[in-house]
Amino acid sequence: MLQAIAPDGRLLGLDADPDAITRCQQRFAEEISAGRVILAHANFTRLREIAQAYDFANVAGVLFDLGLSSFHLTDPTRGFSFQMVGPLDMRFDPSQGVPASVLINRLSERELADLIYRYGEERHARRIARAIVQARPIRNTRHLAQVIAAAVGSWRERIHPATRTFQALRIAVNQELEALESALPQAVALLRPGGRLAVIAFHSLEDRIVKRFFQRESRDCICPPRMPVCTCGHKATLRIITRRPQRPSTEEVARNPRSRSARLRIAERLPAPQG
Numbered sequence: 001m002l003q004a005i006a007p008d009g010r011l012l013g014l015d016a017d018p019d020a021i022t023r024c025q026q027r028f029a030e031e032i033s034a035g036r037v038i039l040a041h042a043n044f045t046r047l048r049e050i051a052q053a054y055d056f057a058n059v060a061g062v063l064f065d066l067g068l069s070s071f072h073l074t075d076p077t078r079g080f081s082f083q084m085v086g087p088l089d090m091r092f093d094p095s096q097g098v099p100a101s102v103l104i105n106r107l108s109e110r111e112l113a114d115l116i117y118r119y120g121e122e123r124h125a126r127r128i129a130r131a132i133v134q135a136r137p138i139r140n141t142r143h144l145a146q147v148i149a150a151a152v153g154s155w156r157e158r159i160h161p162a163t164r165t166f167q168a169l170r171i172a173v174n175q176e177l178e179a180l181e182s183a184l185p186q187a188v189a190l191l192r193p194g195g196r197l198a199v200i201a202f203h204s205l206e207d208r209i210v211k212r213f214f215q216r217e218s219r220d221c222i223c224p225p226r227m228p229v230c231t232c233g234h235k236a237t238l239r240i241i242t243r244r245p246q247r248p249s250t251e252e253v254a255r256n257p258r259s260r261s262a263r264l265r266i267a268e269r270l271p272a273p274q275g
Helices: 018-027 029-033 044-053 070-074 100-106 109-120 125-135 141-152 163-174 176-190 204-217 250-255
Strands: 011-015 037-041 059-065 191-201 238-240 263-269
Touching (some): 011 044, 018 037, 029 037, 044 059, 100 109, 109 125
Antiparallel strands (some): 238 263
């Protein structure tokens, strides 16, 4: 991106994780010093506010890279991975919100089952929730993974039986879907005509939100089909560039196996309607 906007373009980066900001400050120290890169420790629910604070308006592009990073999975102290022993935290910003341990050890069995089913699309959600409640208090990531594996029993899928539950807890802890729904219209508002919004999603719940938003914002009328005359007054703001999500190539997956579930969607900002 820095190469694409050279020599005079500026790049604004937001991340809810303070550790990510620190890593980027070290990696892009020269560009930051030159004023080409600006970093802000903030969730992208504050995208428009942060952009205005740093004089970013009518921008050429916005990229959302959703979900967690490899750093989260390899740091046992953050609690994102069931493959290492760590605290049940899972917060992108450890100073905000409640850790996963609170949800796991305090929610009712029904609330826990609903959370796991909704955010993890886990068909064994009720069985897993029951096992968690019976095993409380859940002490750490490995304990939780063991409880889930025992509840599910033998499995034939290529992923560990705890994968979807850990995903569900992480999404709930960080309110990721709600944040995405809030940030998408803010991104569109910042784009200049012809500017592009690109979103990389890593699971179907995120991708579904992006797809529906793009579809909605690419239509002039969003009235229910039964309405004989348009009364919504909605005007299209986007032109969809990727009718289907772009997926990583076989070569890319071979280089980076964690990219295998990535889905990229792109839309372009339309000029404001006249009159």
